[in-house]
Amino acid sequence: MEEIKDKNETAVFVAVSPGIQSDRQVNEYLDELVFLATTAGVTGEKRFIQHLDHANSRTFVGPGKLEEIKQYVQENEITYIIFDDELSPSQMRNIEKEVGCQVVDRTGLILDIFAQRAQTAYAKTQVELAQYQYLLPRLTGMWTHLERQRGGKGGLNMRGPGESQLEIDRRIVLDKIKKLKLQLGKIDRQMISQRSNRGALKRVALVGYTNVGKSTLMNQLAKSDVFAENKLFATLDTTVRKVVIDNTPFLLSDTVGFIRKLPTQLIESFKSTLDEVREADLLLHVVDISHPGFEDQINVVNKTLLEIGAGNKPCLMIFNKIDAYTFEEYDEFSLEERTSRNFTLEEFKNSWMSKENSPSIFISARDRINLDELRATLLRMLTQ
Ligand SMILES: Nc1nc2c(ncn2[C@@H]2O[C@H](COP(=O)(O)OP(=O)(O)OP(=O)(O)O)[C@@H](O)[C@H]2O)c(=O)[nH]1
Numbered sequence: 393m394e395e396i397k398d399k400n401e402t403a404v405f406v407a408v409s410p411g412i413q414s415d416r417q418v419n420e421y422l423d424e425l426v427f428l429a430t431t432a433g434v435t436g437e438k439r440f441i442q443h444l445d446h447a448n449s450r451t452f453v454g455p456g457k458l459e460e461i462k463q464y465v466q467e468n469e470i471t472y473i474i475f476d477d478e479l480s481p482s483q484m485r486n487i488e489k490e491v492g493c494q495v496v497d498r499t500g501l502i503l504d505i506f507a508q509r510a511q512t513a514y515a516k517t518q519v520e521l522a523q524y525q526y527l528l529p530r531l532t533g534m535w536t537h538l539e540r541q542r543g544g545k546g547g548l549n550m551r552g553p554g555e556s557q558l559e560i561d562r563r564i565v566l567d568k569i570k571k572l573k574l575q576l577g578k579i580d581r582q583m584i585s586q587r588s589n590r591g592a593l594k595r596v597a598l599v600g601y602t603n604v605g606k607s608t609l610m611n612q613l614a615k616s617d618v619f620a621e622n623k624l625f626a627t628l629d630t631t632v633r634k635v636v637i638d639n640t641p642f643l644l645s646d647t648v649g650f651i652r653k654l655p656t657q658l659i660e661s662f663k664s665t666l667d668e669v670r671e672a673d674l675l676l677h678v679v680d681i682s683h684p685g686f687e688d689q690i691n692v693v694n695k696t697l698l699e700i701g702a703g704n705k706p707c708l709m710i711f712n713k714i715d716a717y718t719f720e721e722y723d724e725f726s727l728e729e730r731t732s733r734n735f736t737l738e739e740f741k742n743s744w745m746s747k748e749n750s751p752s753i754f755i756s757a758r759d760r761i762n763l764d765e766l767r768a769t770l771l772r773m774l775t776q
Protein backbone atom coordinates (compact mmCIF):
# COMPACT_ATOMS: atom_id res chain seq x y z
CA MET A 393 0.00 0.00 0.00
CA GLU A 394 1.05 3.56 -0.65
CA GLU A 395 3.23 5.13 1.99
CA ILE A 396 4.55 8.59 2.59
CA LYS A 397 8.17 7.93 1.66
CA ASP A 398 10.02 10.87 0.17
CA LYS A 399 11.97 12.62 2.92
CA ASN A 400 11.75 15.99 1.17
CA GLU A 401 8.01 16.18 1.25
CA THR A 402 6.43 19.05 3.11
CA ALA A 403 3.15 19.58 4.88
CA VAL A 404 0.95 22.18 6.52
CA PHE A 405 -1.18 21.32 9.53
CA VAL A 406 -4.83 22.15 10.10
CA ALA A 407 -7.01 21.96 13.20
CA VAL A 408 -10.54 22.99 13.94
CA SER A 409 -10.91 23.92 17.55
CA PRO A 410 -14.09 24.45 19.55
CA GLY A 411 -14.36 27.78 21.35
CA ILE A 412 -13.74 26.30 24.79
CA GLN A 413 -10.27 25.10 23.84
CA SER A 414 -7.36 27.40 24.65
CA ASP A 415 -4.80 28.27 21.98
CA ARG A 416 -2.19 26.61 24.08
CA GLN A 417 -4.15 23.39 24.05
CA VAL A 418 -4.71 23.42 20.27
CA ASN A 419 -1.04 24.12 19.71
CA GLU A 420 -0.08 21.22 21.95
CA TYR A 421 -2.30 18.97 19.85
CA LEU A 422 -0.71 20.34 16.70
CA ASP A 423 2.78 19.80 18.17
CA GLU A 424 1.86 16.15 18.37
CA LEU A 425 0.54 16.14 14.80
CA VAL A 426 3.82 17.69 13.60
CA PHE A 427 5.72 15.03 15.58
CA LEU A 428 3.60 12.33 13.95
CA ALA A 429 4.37 13.80 10.51
CA THR A 430 8.08 13.94 11.31
CA THR A 431 7.93 10.30 12.33
CA ALA A 432 6.35 9.57 8.94
CA GLY A 433 9.16 11.48 7.22
CA VAL A 434 7.33 14.70 6.33
CA THR A 435 8.48 18.15 7.48
CA GLY A 436 6.67 21.45 7.96
CA GLU A 437 5.76 23.96 10.62
CA LYS A 438 2.96 26.11 9.19
CA ARG A 439 -0.31 25.72 11.09
CA PHE A 440 -3.85 26.81 10.36
CA ILE A 441 -6.29 26.91 13.25
CA GLN A 442 -9.95 27.73 12.89
CA HIS A 443 -12.22 28.19 15.87
CA LEU A 444 -15.49 26.49 15.04
CA ASP A 445 -17.83 24.58 17.30
CA HIS A 446 -18.52 22.13 14.48
CA ALA A 447 -16.33 21.35 11.50
CA ASN A 448 -17.69 22.38 8.12
CA SER A 449 -19.52 19.35 6.73
CA ARG A 450 -18.28 19.97 3.19
CA THR A 451 -14.67 21.05 3.58
CA PHE A 452 -13.94 20.66 7.32
CA VAL A 453 -12.76 24.29 7.59
CA GLY A 454 -14.84 27.20 6.27
CA PRO A 455 -14.44 28.54 2.71
CA GLY A 456 -12.37 31.57 3.77
CA LYS A 457 -9.87 29.46 5.71
CA LEU A 458 -9.67 26.98 2.85
CA GLU A 459 -8.80 29.81 0.45
CA GLU A 460 -6.06 30.97 2.84
CA ILE A 461 -4.65 27.42 2.98
CA LYS A 462 -4.85 27.09 -0.79
CA GLN A 463 -2.82 30.24 -1.34
CA TYR A 464 -0.14 29.21 1.09
CA VAL A 465 0.06 25.67 -0.27
CA GLN A 466 0.44 26.88 -3.84
CA GLU A 467 2.97 29.59 -3.06
CA ASN A 468 5.14 27.22 -1.05
CA GLU A 469 4.68 24.07 -3.14
CA ILE A 470 3.45 22.03 -0.21
CA THR A 471 2.91 18.28 -0.72
CA TYR A 472 0.32 17.48 1.93
CA ILE A 473 -2.35 19.18 3.97
CA ILE A 474 -2.58 17.22 7.20
CA PHE A 475 -5.70 17.48 9.35
CA ASP A 476 -5.76 16.75 13.07
CA ASP A 477 -9.00 14.77 12.77
CA GLU A 478 -10.50 12.02 10.72
CA LEU A 479 -12.20 13.51 7.65
CA SER A 480 -15.16 11.97 5.92
CA PRO A 481 -14.41 10.57 2.46
CA SER A 482 -16.40 13.38 0.86
CA GLN A 483 -14.65 16.12 2.86
CA MET A 484 -11.35 14.70 1.73
CA ARG A 485 -12.47 14.69 -1.89
CA ASN A 486 -13.86 18.21 -1.76
CA ILE A 487 -10.71 19.65 -0.24
CA GLU A 488 -8.44 17.88 -2.72
CA LYS A 489 -10.55 19.19 -5.56
CA GLU A 490 -10.50 22.76 -4.31
CA VAL A 491 -6.90 23.01 -3.19
CA GLY A 492 -5.27 20.61 -5.67
CA CYS A 493 -2.97 19.10 -3.05
CA GLN A 494 -2.93 15.74 -1.32
CA VAL A 495 -5.03 15.61 1.81
CA VAL A 496 -4.07 13.37 4.72
CA ASP A 497 -6.14 13.03 7.87
CA ARG A 498 -4.97 12.06 11.33
CA THR A 499 -6.13 8.48 10.90
CA GLY A 500 -4.38 8.11 7.54
CA LEU A 501 -1.18 9.52 9.01
CA ILE A 502 -1.18 7.18 12.01
CA LEU A 503 -1.92 4.22 9.73
CA ASP A 504 1.00 5.26 7.52
CA ILE A 505 3.36 5.32 10.50
CA PHE A 506 2.15 1.95 11.70
CA ALA A 507 2.71 0.57 8.20
CA GLN A 508 6.24 1.92 8.07
CA ARG A 509 7.14 0.65 11.51
CA ALA A 510 5.52 -2.78 11.50
CA GLN A 511 8.34 -5.34 11.70
CA THR A 512 6.85 -8.76 12.27
CA ALA A 513 4.44 -10.54 9.95
CA TYR A 514 1.84 -10.31 12.70
CA ALA A 515 2.08 -6.53 13.05
CA LYS A 516 2.13 -6.14 9.28
CA THR A 517 -1.04 -8.19 8.89
CA GLN A 518 -2.79 -6.18 11.60
CA VAL A 519 -1.85 -2.87 10.02
CA GLU A 520 -2.83 -4.03 6.57
CA LEU A 521 -6.25 -5.01 7.84
CA ALA A 522 -6.72 -1.58 9.41
CA GLN A 523 -5.56 0.10 6.20
CA TYR A 524 -8.01 -1.77 4.01
CA GLN A 525 -10.83 -1.00 6.40
CA TYR A 526 -9.93 2.66 6.20
CA LEU A 527 -9.67 2.46 2.41
CA LEU A 528 -13.00 0.79 1.73
CA PRO A 529 -15.33 3.79 2.12
CA ARG A 530 -12.77 5.99 0.36
CA LEU A 531 -12.47 4.02 -2.87
CA THR A 532 -14.78 6.32 -4.85
CA GLY A 533 -12.70 9.34 -4.02
CA MET A 534 -9.54 7.63 -5.13
CA TRP A 535 -10.93 6.98 -8.57
CA THR A 536 -12.08 10.56 -8.97
CA HIS A 537 -8.55 11.51 -8.09
CA LEU A 538 -7.09 9.19 -10.73
CA GLU A 539 -9.50 10.37 -13.37
CA ARG A 540 -8.47 13.92 -12.77
CA GLN A 541 -4.83 13.01 -13.15
CA ARG A 542 -5.58 11.44 -16.48
CA GLY A 543 -6.57 14.81 -17.80
CA GLY A 544 -10.27 15.34 -17.53
CA LYS A 545 -13.04 14.36 -19.87
CA GLY A 546 -12.80 12.85 -23.32
CA GLY A 547 -10.29 10.57 -24.99
CA LEU A 548 -9.53 6.92 -24.66
CA ASN A 549 -7.99 7.29 -21.24
CA MET A 550 -11.13 8.74 -19.86
CA ARG A 551 -13.20 5.63 -20.10
CA GLY A 552 -10.96 4.35 -17.34
CA PRO A 553 -12.42 3.24 -14.08
CA GLY A 554 -16.12 3.85 -13.94
CA GLU A 555 -18.58 2.52 -11.40
CA SER A 556 -18.11 -1.05 -12.61
CA GLN A 557 -14.39 -0.81 -11.94
CA LEU A 558 -15.25 0.59 -8.53
CA GLU A 559 -17.44 -2.44 -7.87
CA ILE A 560 -14.59 -4.79 -8.81
CA ASP A 561 -12.25 -2.88 -6.55
CA ARG A 562 -14.64 -2.94 -3.66
CA ARG A 563 -14.89 -6.68 -4.06
CA ILE A 564 -11.11 -7.05 -4.16
CA VAL A 565 -10.74 -5.01 -0.98
CA LEU A 566 -13.54 -6.90 0.80
CA ASP A 567 -11.89 -10.14 -0.22
CA LYS A 568 -8.53 -8.91 1.12
CA ILE A 569 -10.16 -7.97 4.43
CA LYS A 570 -11.71 -11.42 4.73
CA LYS A 571 -8.38 -13.14 4.06
CA LEU A 572 -6.49 -10.95 6.50
CA LYS A 573 -9.06 -11.64 9.21
CA LEU A 574 -8.68 -15.39 8.66
CA GLN A 575 -4.90 -15.07 8.80
CA LEU A 576 -5.07 -13.07 12.03
CA GLY A 577 -7.50 -15.55 13.53
CA LYS A 578 -4.96 -18.30 12.93
CA ILE A 579 -2.10 -16.38 14.53
CA ASP A 580 -4.36 -15.45 17.46
CA ARG A 581 -5.09 -19.09 18.18
CA GLN A 582 -1.37 -19.89 18.14
CA MET A 583 -0.71 -17.07 20.56
CA ILE A 584 -3.49 -18.14 22.90
CA SER A 585 -2.01 -21.62 23.07
CA GLN A 586 1.47 -20.16 23.61
CA ARG A 587 0.14 -18.10 26.49
CA SER A 588 -1.56 -21.08 28.06
CA ASN A 589 1.79 -22.90 28.10
CA ARG A 590 3.39 -20.25 30.22
CA GLY A 591 2.26 -21.58 33.55
CA ALA A 592 0.85 -19.71 36.46
CA LEU A 593 3.23 -16.78 36.65
CA LYS A 594 1.74 -13.40 37.52
CA ARG A 595 1.46 -11.11 34.53
CA VAL A 596 2.37 -7.44 34.56
CA ALA A 597 1.81 -5.14 31.56
CA LEU A 598 3.45 -1.82 30.77
CA VAL A 599 0.89 0.56 29.30
CA GLY A 600 0.90 4.25 28.47
CA TYR A 601 0.89 6.97 25.89
CA THR A 602 3.35 6.60 23.02
CA ASN A 603 6.95 7.75 23.61
CA VAL A 604 6.71 7.90 27.42
CA GLY A 605 9.53 5.39 28.02
CA LYS A 606 7.78 2.03 28.33
CA SER A 607 10.39 0.13 26.33
CA THR A 608 13.24 1.91 28.11
CA LEU A 609 11.78 0.82 31.44
CA MET A 610 11.21 -2.71 30.14
CA ASN A 611 14.89 -2.86 29.19
CA GLN A 612 15.91 -1.69 32.65
CA LEU A 613 13.68 -4.10 34.54
CA ALA A 614 14.13 -7.13 32.31
CA LYS A 615 17.70 -6.40 31.23
CA SER A 616 16.37 -6.93 27.73
CA ASP A 617 17.01 -5.11 24.52
CA VAL A 618 13.69 -3.85 23.22
CA PHE A 619 13.91 -1.17 20.55
CA ALA A 620 13.38 2.29 22.09
CA GLU A 621 13.76 5.63 20.39
CA ASN A 622 12.45 9.16 20.36
CA LYS A 623 9.80 8.57 17.74
CA LEU A 624 6.13 7.83 18.06
CA PHE A 625 5.17 4.16 17.94
CA ALA A 626 8.66 2.69 18.20
CA THR A 627 6.96 -0.46 19.49
CA LEU A 628 4.14 -2.18 17.63
CA ASP A 629 4.39 -5.74 18.90
CA THR A 630 4.14 -7.16 22.34
CA THR A 631 7.32 -8.39 23.98
CA VAL A 632 7.11 -10.57 27.07
CA ARG A 633 10.05 -11.19 29.42
CA LYS A 634 10.46 -13.08 32.63
CA VAL A 635 11.63 -10.83 35.44
CA VAL A 636 12.71 -11.91 38.90
CA ILE A 637 12.67 -9.60 41.91
CA ASP A 638 13.92 -11.08 45.18
CA ASN A 639 13.19 -14.64 44.05
CA THR A 640 9.71 -13.72 42.88
CA PRO A 641 9.35 -14.34 39.15
CA PHE A 642 6.69 -12.70 37.00
CA LEU A 643 6.08 -11.94 33.33
CA LEU A 644 6.48 -8.37 32.13
CA SER A 645 5.06 -7.24 28.78
CA ASP A 646 5.73 -4.16 26.72
CA THR A 647 3.35 -3.24 23.94
CA VAL A 648 2.13 -0.60 21.51
CA GLY A 649 1.55 2.85 23.01
CA PHE A 650 -1.73 4.75 22.92
CA ILE A 651 -2.44 8.15 21.41
CA ARG A 652 -5.25 10.68 21.30
CA LYS A 653 -7.83 9.72 18.66
CA LEU A 654 -6.26 6.33 18.03
CA PRO A 655 -8.00 5.09 14.87
CA THR A 656 -10.76 2.64 15.72
CA GLN A 657 -9.61 0.40 12.85
CA LEU A 658 -6.29 0.01 14.65
CA ILE A 659 -7.81 -0.75 18.04
CA GLU A 660 -9.93 -3.36 16.28
CA SER A 661 -7.10 -5.09 14.46
CA PHE A 662 -4.61 -4.80 17.33
CA LYS A 663 -7.08 -6.50 19.67
CA SER A 664 -4.94 -9.55 20.23
CA THR A 665 -1.69 -7.61 20.57
CA LEU A 666 -3.54 -5.98 23.44
CA ASP A 667 -4.61 -9.32 24.94
CA GLU A 668 -1.52 -9.19 27.09
CA VAL A 669 -2.90 -5.99 28.65
CA ARG A 670 -6.41 -7.35 28.97
CA GLU A 671 -5.20 -10.51 30.71
CA ALA A 672 -2.63 -8.86 32.99
CA ASP A 673 -2.86 -9.09 36.79
CA LEU A 674 -1.28 -5.68 37.23
CA LEU A 675 -0.84 -2.66 34.96
CA LEU A 676 2.13 -0.31 35.09
CA HIS A 677 0.79 2.94 33.66
CA VAL A 678 3.88 4.87 32.53
CA VAL A 679 3.54 8.66 32.21
CA ASP A 680 6.02 11.14 30.71
CA ILE A 681 5.86 13.81 33.39
CA SER A 682 8.16 16.07 31.38
CA HIS A 683 5.52 16.39 28.65
CA PRO A 684 3.38 19.55 28.95
CA GLY A 685 0.23 17.57 28.14
CA PHE A 686 0.87 14.63 30.44
CA GLU A 687 -2.41 14.95 32.34
CA ASP A 688 -4.32 14.84 29.08
CA GLN A 689 -2.29 11.80 28.11
CA ILE A 690 -3.22 10.03 31.35
CA ASN A 691 -6.88 10.55 30.52
CA VAL A 692 -6.44 9.25 26.97
CA VAL A 693 -4.74 6.10 28.28
CA ASN A 694 -7.43 5.50 30.91
CA LYS A 695 -10.12 5.93 28.29
CA THR A 696 -8.40 3.54 25.88
CA LEU A 697 -7.94 0.98 28.67
CA LEU A 698 -11.68 1.12 29.31
CA GLU A 699 -12.35 0.69 25.60
CA ILE A 700 -10.27 -2.46 25.34
CA GLY A 701 -11.81 -3.92 28.48
CA ALA A 702 -8.87 -3.38 30.85
CA GLY A 703 -10.26 -0.44 32.80
CA ASN A 704 -10.63 -2.01 36.21
CA LYS A 705 -7.28 -3.61 36.84
CA PRO A 706 -4.95 -2.86 39.73
CA CYS A 707 -2.60 -0.20 38.45
CA LEU A 708 0.64 1.42 39.53
CA MET A 709 1.14 4.93 38.12
CA ILE A 710 4.77 5.41 37.11
CA PHE A 711 5.75 9.00 36.48
CA ASN A 712 8.83 8.72 34.28
CA LYS A 713 11.41 11.23 33.00
CA ILE A 714 11.61 13.15 36.28
CA ASP A 715 15.12 14.12 35.16
CA ALA A 716 13.53 16.27 32.45
CA TYR A 717 10.68 17.72 34.52
CA THR A 718 10.34 21.49 34.38
CA PHE A 719 7.68 23.75 35.82
CA GLU A 720 6.62 27.32 35.30
CA GLU A 721 7.17 29.61 38.26
CA TYR A 722 3.74 30.95 39.21
CA ASP A 723 3.40 34.68 38.84
CA GLU A 724 1.24 35.88 41.74
CA PHE A 725 0.06 38.87 39.77
CA SER A 726 -0.95 36.82 36.78
CA LEU A 727 -4.63 36.63 35.93
CA GLU A 728 -4.32 32.99 35.05
CA GLU A 729 -5.22 30.37 37.61
CA ARG A 730 -2.41 28.41 39.18
CA THR A 731 -2.37 24.97 37.54
CA SER A 732 -0.33 21.81 37.90
CA ARG A 733 2.09 23.35 35.40
CA ASN A 734 3.15 25.64 38.21
CA PHE A 735 3.85 22.78 40.60
CA THR A 736 7.33 21.77 41.59
CA LEU A 737 7.93 18.03 41.34
CA GLU A 738 7.52 17.77 45.15
CA GLU A 739 4.20 19.62 45.05
CA PHE A 740 3.02 17.46 42.20
CA LYS A 741 3.94 14.27 44.08
CA ASN A 742 2.06 15.42 47.16
CA SER A 743 -1.03 16.48 45.28
CA TRP A 744 -1.15 13.30 43.23
CA MET A 745 -0.65 11.01 46.19
CA SER A 746 -3.25 12.73 48.28
CA LYS A 747 -5.95 12.87 45.63
CA GLU A 748 -5.67 9.45 44.01
CA ASN A 749 -6.01 6.09 45.64
CA SER A 750 -3.94 4.29 43.05
CA PRO A 751 -0.31 3.98 44.12
CA SER A 752 2.24 6.08 42.28
CA ILE A 753 5.98 6.35 41.95
CA PHE A 754 8.36 8.87 40.38
CA ILE A 755 11.34 7.64 38.38
CA SER A 756 13.74 8.21 35.55
CA ALA A 757 14.10 5.03 33.52
CA ARG A 758 16.92 6.52 31.49
CA ASP A 759 18.98 7.75 34.46
CA ARG A 760 17.94 4.86 36.71
CA ILE A 761 16.53 7.07 39.43
CA ASN A 762 14.27 5.34 41.97
CA LEU A 763 14.25 2.00 40.20
CA ASP A 764 14.93 0.13 43.43
CA GLU A 765 11.92 1.74 45.03
CA LEU A 766 9.93 0.78 41.93
CA ARG A 767 11.06 -2.85 42.25
CA ALA A 768 10.10 -2.93 45.91
CA THR A 769 6.66 -1.44 45.22
CA LEU A 770 6.11 -3.88 42.39
CA LEU A 771 7.04 -6.80 44.59
CA ARG A 772 4.68 -5.60 47.30
CA MET A 773 1.80 -5.28 44.85
CA LEU A 774 2.49 -8.70 43.35
CA THR A 775 2.65 -10.56 46.61
CA GLN A 776 -0.08 -8.90 48.60
N1 LIG B 1 14.86 12.29 29.67
C1 LIG B 1 14.40 11.04 29.68
N2 LIG B 1 14.14 10.41 28.54
C2 LIG B 1 13.67 9.15 28.58
C3 LIG B 1 13.48 8.46 29.82
N3 LIG B 1 12.99 7.24 29.55
C4 LIG B 1 12.91 7.14 28.20
N4 LIG B 1 13.32 8.29 27.61
C5 LIG B 1 13.39 8.59 26.17
O1 LIG B 1 12.07 8.69 25.64
C6 LIG B 1 12.04 8.20 24.28
C7 LIG B 1 10.96 7.17 24.13
O2 LIG B 1 11.33 6.01 24.86
P1 LIG B 1 10.70 4.59 24.54
O3 LIG B 1 11.17 3.68 25.62
O4 LIG B 1 10.92 4.20 23.13
O5 LIG B 1 9.16 4.93 24.75
P2 LIG B 1 7.89 3.98 24.53
O6 LIG B 1 6.90 4.38 25.57
O7 LIG B 1 8.30 2.56 24.48
O8 LIG B 1 7.42 4.50 23.10
P3 LIG B 1 6.53 3.76 21.95
O9 LIG B 1 7.01 2.35 21.83
O10 LIG B 1 6.87 4.60 20.77
O11 LIG B 1 5.12 3.87 22.37
C8 LIG B 1 13.45 7.69 23.99
O12 LIG B 1 14.15 8.69 23.31
C9 LIG B 1 14.03 7.44 25.39
O13 LIG B 1 15.44 7.57 25.42
C10 LIG B 1 13.79 9.17 31.04
O14 LIG B 1 13.65 8.68 32.15
N5 LIG B 1 14.24 10.45 30.89
Ligand SMILES: [Mg+2]
Nearest residue numbers: 606607626627
Ligand atom coordinates in the same frame (compact mmCIF):
# COMPACT_ATOMS: atom_id res chain seq x y z
MG1 LIG C 1 8.09 1.19 23.02
